[in-house]
Amino acid sequence: MSRASRRGDEDDDLHRVIDFVEDEVPFEPGYYNEAYLGRRIAARMQRRDADDHAEYRDLLERDDEERKALLDALTVNVTGFFRDPDMWADLRSVLRDLSAENGRAGVDVWSAPCADGREPYSLSMLAADDDEVDERHVSITAVDISEEALDAARAGVYETTRTTDIEEELAPLSDPEAYVEREENVFRVRRSVKSRVSFEPYDLISDGPKSGMDLVFCRNLLIYIDSEYKEPLFETLRDSLRSGGYLVLGKTETVPPGMRDEFKPVEKRSRIYRYTG
Ligand SMILES: C[S@@+](CC[C@H](N)C(=O)[O-])C[C@H]1O[C@@H](n2cnc3c(N)ncnc32)[C@H](O)[C@@H]1O
Structure with missing residues (x-):
């Protein structure tokens, strides 16, 4: 043969x-x-x-x-607290601006997909850690297609293993112990951090958009998606944002050519974009 x-x-x-x-x-x-x-x-x-x-x-x-x-x-659910630390460093000023602009009206964030919750919890911790952000008015909706991932996310318990160093992941925070309770290698996210995050099952390809979001994270899903579904998924992200809202993609992901006019890079290296529509 x-x-x-x-x-x-x-x-x-x-x-x-x-x-x-x-x-x-x-x-x-x-x-x-x-x-x-x-x-x-x-x-x-x-x-x-x-x-x-x-x-x-x-x-x-x-x-x-x-x-x-x-x-x-x-259903690869590789994730981490403050994954791609450069992005999180650049995000601080975006979060400060949104907090100042929106005031008591609050900042609505969508973490889609959230895997085991470390992405939305990072945002919740960052909001509390930054003196120029009023964390009381930050509200995060975190979604994923995997019920198992969502169960882990709701539990909010993470362990340092041979391949994952949770202490190192939390290093961008000024005082990590304010946000997690540590018992040897086990880290439990504190209630104050959890209180800003709600979790729900969601299929980002078929469940359609949210609305009025100030900040949308869609990191490390587009790389796996067949090209036929990329544009509809992107429309879901776009239609979830309010005009002037921000979109954050994964480090190796980009806005599809047909939509580049609508998304202006704020920090190109960090894949943070502003929706101009
Ligand atoms: C690699 S993780 C990304 C997590 C996080 N955004 C990050 O960058 O660290 C990809 C996640 O996408 C979820 N996922 C896959 N297909 C999905 C879909 N159609 N709708 C929602 N979530 C999906 C998987 O369950 C997995 O938790």
Whole structure:
């Protein structure tokens, strides 16, 4: 068999795994780009010593635990407190301006998606940590498609492990212990920080926009989304913002060409934009 037709068979088998995910796993693979799906599936195959996609599909059919592990791998929820610290440093002045402009009317923030909550909690902590921001009038709505991520977010308990150093993640704060209660390697977000954040399940591709947001975070989701869904997702973000509101993207994400006129970079390196519409 030629190499090209072997590769063709492997592609077909990958599609059979993706079809299986679509039918049997509570995840919508159609939203995500194939390169991303292929990488996540390959990582699970390596973990389970499956030599090819056909073998892995058989494994998925008979092994409940592997279906759960694959779902976990597909809904990547890598995150962190103050992920990309340069962005958070630049965000301080945006938050100060919004706090000064809006006064008692308050600052409405959307963290979409929020994963295990460290992004919205970072914002809540920053608001309290900065003397020029009136944190009493900051309100954050944090959403994610994953119920498991939202449960972790509501609990607000994080642990330092071999790969995650929570103390280091909280370093941008002047007094981290004012915001988390620490017991050895376990960090519990304090009630005052939680009080500014509410969590809700949300599918950013199909659930449509919010409205009147002053600041929207959509970081590290667009990179996984199939190009067909990027523009509609962006419309959801845009329509959620009030005129003059701010949008923050992930470090490697950009505004689609068709919408660049509507988003003026405030800090290009940090991917903070102002909506001019
Ligand atoms: C890599 S995390 C990003 C978290 C955070 N914004 C950050 O940058 O650290 C991606 C999150 O997107 C969520 N997600 C994936 N598809 C989604 C969708 N259609 N609607 C809402 N959330 C989604 C996943 O569950 C995951 O928690």
